[in-house]
Every structure is written in C-alpha cells, then in structure tokens.
Amino acid sequence: MARSPFEIQKAVVFALFVRELKTRFGKYRMGYVWALLEPMAHVIVLALIWSAMGRTEFSGIPLALFLATGIVPYLFFQKTATQCMNAIESNRGLFNYRQVRPVDPVLARIILESIVYFASYLVLLFIAGWFLGYDVRIHDLLGLIMINALLFLLTFGIGLTLSVYGTLYPEVMKLVPMLVFRPMYFISGILFPLSVVPTEYHHWLLWNPLLHVVELNHVYYFRGFETGNVSLLFVALFALGSATFGLLSYRGNWVRMVST
Amino acid sequence: MIRMENVTKFYASPKGRKYVLRDVSLEFPSMCNIGILGRNGMGKSTLLRLLGGIDYPNRGHIHIDGSISWPMGLQGGVQGSLSGRDNARFVCRIFGDNEQEVERKIDFILEFSELGDYFDMPVKTYSNGMRARLSFATSMAFDFDIYLMDEITAVGDQRFKEKSRAALQEKKDKAKIIKVSHNMQELIRDCDVGIYLEDGNMHIFDDIEAAVAAYRKGQAA
Numbered sequence: 001m002a003r004s005p006f007e008i009q010k011a012v013v014f015a016l017f018v019r020e021l022k023t024r025f026g027k028y029r030m031g032y033v034w035a036l037l038e039p040m041a042h043v044i045v046l047a048l049i050w051s052a053m054g055r056t057e058f059s060g061i062p063l064a065l066f067l068a069t070g071i072v073p074y075l076f077f078q079k080t081a082t083q084c085m086n087a088i089e090s091n092r093g094l095f096n097y098r099q100v101r102p103v104d105p106v107l108a109r110i111i112l113e114s115i116v117y118f119a120s121y122l123v124l125l126f127i128a129g130w131f132l133g134y135d136v137r138i139h140d141l142l143g144l145i146m147i148n149a150l151l152f153l154l155t156f157g158i159g160l161t162l163s164v165y166g167t168l169y170p171e172v173m174k175l176v177p178m179l180v181f182r183p184m185y186f187i188s189g190i191l192f193p194l195s196v197v198p199t200e201y202h203h204w205l206l207w208n209p210l211l212h213v214v215e216l217n218h219v220y221y222f223r224g225f226e227t228g229n230v231s232l233l234f235v236a237l238f239a240l241g242s243a244t245f246g247l248l249s250y251r252g253n254w255v256r257m258v259s260t
Numbered sequence: 261m262i263r264m265e266n267v268t269k270f271y272a273s274p275k276g277r278k279y280v281l282r283d284v285s286l287e288f289p290s291m292c293n294i295g296i297l298g299r300n301g302m303g304k305s306t307l308l309r310l311l312g313g314i315d316y317p318n319r320g321h322i323h324i325d326g327s328i329s330w331p332m333g334l335q336g337g338v339q340g341s342l343s344g345r346d347n348a349r350f351v352c353r354i355f356g357d358n359e360q361e362v363e364r365k366i367d368f369i370l371e372f373s374e375l376g377d378y379f380d381m382p383v384k385t386y387s388n389g390m391r392a393r394l395s396f397a398t399s400m401a402f403d404f405d406i407y408l409m410d411e412i413t414a415v416g417d418q419r420f421k422e423k424s425r426a427a428l429q430e431k432k433d434k435a436k437i438i439k440v441s442h443n444m445q446e447l448i449r450d451c452d453v454g455i456y457l458e459d460g461n462m463h464i465f466d467d468i469e470a471a472v473a474a475y476r477k478g479q480a481a
Binding site (some may be wrong): 003007008011012014015016018019022023036089092093094095096097098100110258259 | 312
C-alpha cells in the first residue's frame, strides 16, 4: 500500500483536524457556541465603553458593526497564531507515528480556525442584520474576499514561523503573546479607526500590517469609510514575506523540532 | 531488510556530545526476531525511534524495505484527553483507512484490548496496563513486516500477556519483531538474534544467548 506523500499528508491532516475538533469543542456542552461568544464578548464590552463615552458611530458606521467587522479578523489572526505556536507541544505524543510531521498539526489548526472564523463572521452579521436591524450589506465583496485571503496567508506565515521558533526556543511562547499580541490589540484599528489618530502619527502606526488588514476590512465592507494611507500591496508583500520566511524556517528546522 | 550506513546519533549535553551511535554501518539480519540489549542510557529506545522513522540520525542513512510499525511503548502515541476509541481512530486514519475499515479495526481493537467501557473514557484515566493494552491492540490491527516493541509486553496481567504472545506468534509467520527489553528470559524466548549496544557501538550476535552473555559481562564489569 504505497501512498503518495500528498495522500499521506491529506490523511494525517484530516485525522488531526478531527482530533482538534474533539478536543476544542468536545469538552463543553454546546462547545461550538463558545467559539461565537468570544468575539461577541469583545464587541459588547467595547461597545459599552464607547457608548458610555458618547460615541455611536465612526465615519457614519454604527459602532457595533464597526467593532464586529474589525474584531473578528483580528481575533482570527491572534488566536490562530497562538494555536499554531502551541500546536507542536500539544501534539508531541502523536509524532510517535512517522506519518505525522510537525507541519501537520499547524495546518490542521489553521484550517479549523479559518472555518470558525468564517462561521462566526456570518453568524455575527446575521444576528446584527436580522435581530438588531443593522444594514449589513457588503459594499465590495471581492475586495473583502481578497483582503481576507491575504490575512489567511499572513496568518499561515506568522503561525508557521512561531510554531518553529516557539518549539525550539520556549521563551518565544511566553514573550510573543505578552509583548506582541497584547499591545497589538490596541493599535490595530479595532478599538478606533486610523482616521481618529492625528495624521502626524500615522507613519508609525502603519508599520503594523494588522492595522492595514483591519482598516481594509472596513474599507471594503462599508461605503465611504475614512482611513489613512493603507495599502493592499503592503499587506500582500508582508504576507508573502512571512509565508516565505515561515516555510524556510520550517524547512531548515523541522528535524530538530521532532528529534529529542 | 534494514541497512544502516555511517549512522551517527548524538545528544548535545552540557558536557559535550553524548554519542548513542558512532558511525555505525551494518545490515540487520533479515527474517529474524531481534532483541536489543544494553545498559540504561545506551540508547536502546533511541535506536527503536530511529528505526521507526520518528527520530533522525545526525549523520548517515537508514534504509528500510517493507513496512515497519511505530515503536510500541508506554509513552507517546496517545492523546490523554481523548478516549481510547478516538485515539485508535486517529491511528487508523493516518494510515489512510476509509471509514469502513476504521470501524472494522476499531471493533477488533475494542475486542482485543478488553478495555470494555474504558474504551470510551479519556486515556489519561487509564492505568499503565490499560495503556499498554490499547497500544498493543492497535498495532495488532495492522499487518506490518516488522514490529518495534519497547518493553511493551512486560506490562498487563498474565492473561493478557499470554494472549498477546499468541497474537504475535500468529503474526510472526509473516512478520518479525525487534524488541527492547531488560527481561532476559523473555528476549531469549522471543528472539533469535541479539544486538548489544555499548558506548556508541552496535554488536550483532547471531545467537541471542551470546548477546545476553555479553550484556551480563558488561553488567558485571
């Protein structure tokens, strides 16, 4: 029964995917609902804070919609990157089977998180449109698909890179969430849009690719969304660069990741 | 057939490299049951991991013809938070079985392992003996040319030991085993050829008894 490497990898990623589903959602009753509650909790808390301060909209976009369409992509990135970083350690025992290579649990987690992302995006918009009466029509669907395809590539690159260096240097696993992810929550355009920041500071903030991703999500979703000097090209280059770097790092280190 | 070509394997330690294998080139005798002996820390389990393709030599190559099992042992290979059934399913799936085959093997594994209701409980609640039964039963659901065993038959109660010996005996007509154990009687009974690991070298003895004698001499020294 000689199988091609692709067939083997497909079988392994599928098996790991099912395993991830079971461990992520199997533990709790209504486990799938929890996946939705997290972005909703962020939206609700932030909406409460902003309305307490008297804000109801950003460039004409209702607060809740503005928050939801930024938080969901941002959380996808952050959660997936963290999940990828821990993917090797939490599947250690399964490398006992030589079919399982370190990239496989990383791929399985990215696929799972992407499905959760897509589903929670749709459900949140459905709730906003159907029950809360917001106008949830999308201004530029193709643009929205494009920026999220780039977000997927970016997340893959960063996630794979973190899985390699997080496994080889455990310090990375401690420091990245604290020093990178936490501050990024505040400066990635999900709490407030770039347009409310004075222009002279834009060139500092715009080094952050996630700010571009979130702003462009808003730009394509809403007609007439005000933004700064954001660039699809910057996101594309950053995504390609990180994917290249991630693949190179993996290629050079995967044996060290599994050998003892 | 297993052939090692200039295989070197070492671990980095604060006191320099600790060699498990140092430039070893040899061919394993084919169609024999092989017992691996050596003192603690001489790299018996590492050798099994190298043969099983889940660890890699620092230099050199290992060529293997035929199918080879994963190293069956107490550690690794299971996900504690999942049930025995889900763990067994995982193994069947990565070997490319379709869902029908998976369920057929699951029935076999449930029957063979005698885990009963525990089969649907998380593996972390299992005793060592139950883990060994699950691991052993899972590997028996597949037909490998070579089975790698890391002291696995040493656990489980007497009855299960008898049963697994019978199952292996049945397989042994087609398949061979490579086994690590500290139990000399067991090695002498189950194996034909012995490999003695000592300070980075592998000595092959055509007779397991001679390997055991070498091991005993090493112990005494």
